Amino acid sequence: MRNFGKYLIALAATCGLAAITGPAMADDLEFTLTNATSVSATEFYVSPANVDDWESNLLDGKYLPAGNEVTVTIGDGRRTCTYDLKTVFEDGRTAQNDGVDLCQTGKYTVHE
Structure with a gap:
């Protein structure tokens, strides 16, 4: 039963991120x-790669469990494809990748 609870939390996190990003x-x-x-x-x-500060945390109180994926929509009205990406993990580590062309790849995978 404990694993089922984790599944529901993972599903809620995934649904929450999709809702945050909007239509x-x-x-x-x-x-x-x-x-x-x-x-x-x-x-x-x-x-965006040309912005000096990080914009809003897209997870905003939720989390993306290890081994899971979610669709992210950036609705900022900008016509750019190149973004800097930063992930913070529950153990405090971070991963950053600058200059990612998200239009060309259509995906981003965070690795350790």
């Missing part, structure tokens, strides 16, 4: 975020 518009950028690590991601930031 897709013509200029929105959509990609699949996969957590290929052994720990849950507790924060995920996406900022």
Whole structure:
């Protein structure tokens, strides 16, 4: 029964992220975020490569469990494909990847 509870939390986290990002518009950028690590991601930031600060935490109180994926929609109205990505994990470690062309790949996988 304990594993079932984790599944519900994972599902809620996935649904929550999709709800946070809102409905897709013509200029929105959509990609699949996969957590290929052994720990849950507790924060995920996406900022255009030419912006000096991190924008909002897309997980915002939720988390993406290890081995799970979710569809992310960036509806910021910008016409850019190149983003800097930062993931913070429940154990405090971070992973950052700058200059990712999300239009070309359509996906982003976080690795340890």
